[in-house]
Amino acid sequence: MDFLVLFVFYLTLVLISGVMICVCSKTGYLKGPVRRGTQIFSYIIPECLQRAVLRLHHYLFHTQNRTFILLHLTLQGMVYAEYTWEIFGYCQQLEFSLYYLLLPYLLLIVNLVFFTLSSVTNPGTVTKANELLLLPVYEFDEVLFPKNMRCSTCGLRKPARSKHCAVCNRCVHRFDHHCVWMNNCIGAWNARYFLIYLLTLTASAVTMAVVSAVFLVRLVVVSGLYQETYVDDLGHLQVMDTIFLIQYLYLTFPRIVFMLGFVMMLSLLLGGYLCFVLYLTATNQTTNEWYRGHQGCCPHVARPPSAHPQVYQNIHSHGLWSNLREIFLPAAVHYGGKKK
Secondary structure: OHHHHHHHHHHHHHHHHHHHHHHHHHOOOOOHHHHHHOHHHHHHOOHHHHHHHHHHHHHHHHOOOOHHHHHHHHHHHHHHHHHHHHHHHHHHHOOOOHHHHHHHHHHHHHHHHHHHHHHHOOOOEOOOOOHHHHOOOOOOOOOOOOOOOEOOOOOOEOOOOOEEEOOOOEEEOOOOEEEOOOOEEEOOOOHHHHHHHHHHHHHHHHHHHHHHHHHHHHHHHHHOHHHOEEEOOOOOEEEOOHHHHHHHHHHHOHHHHHHHHHHHHHHHHHHHHHHHHHHHHHOOOOHHHHHHHHHOOOOOOOOOOOOOOOOOOOOOOOOHHHHHHHHHOOOOHHHHHHOO
């Protein structure tokens, strides 16, 4: 029975992976030999299934919707429900400090506040009413952001560091990226909220991982499990080793061990992304600028045939404290907040 469940699980995983590869190939995400190699999946997977996944992909990632907001809140609620239902009670029995146990809840409150602010705050929409105000805020570098450029979609003059978001259908001042988890763009006027949201989310995941791990370690020490012995398959008496101890804990506290693995993986992913965002903040770059600068995706501007190709350089960094001040005290934020 277990073999059958695993077989069905892996077959489903392979099927979903194949469909997603086909979708990525059709939407232009895969190129070259990799794209040619995906043609085999197009013959195996039904065309109707490919079209359905393609429509789902478009809806989730290329239209404004609250699917990921609901998914975010659901996952967060499930993790905190497990923490409250089991770990909090067990830790109280082991006489953990109450302040230590309440820290994840404090981080949750702060996180939800800044999650809401990141989602509902105008990221810096460029309009006819404020385009003249935003044009002189940043210097044009003539590489990524030439002067006197107009948005091909909304027809407005493009301030330096702005970009038209195809999902939100608006130009955003100091555009960083469109975040599906927020159902909103991250721009000049909500980047500070997003940074604090990411900090508290990472801190809450790390805190819950630490509390869960410390609980299991203390449980092993208090119960003396590490000193126990067991009989292996050959009938030999063996001293409790790490692998067997983990298996025993998983069988005894399956949800806690599973949650520990989940929040540990989440901590690594969030920690890596947080380091990247902090690097961009410290150097006064946006995700859009970093990506385009490293990919050489510069606007096609008419230049003489003899002109040398221009290389992107970050001209907006003016020192750590100045860069941080620009994030937390963005220019014209009050004006922009009124002109939504």
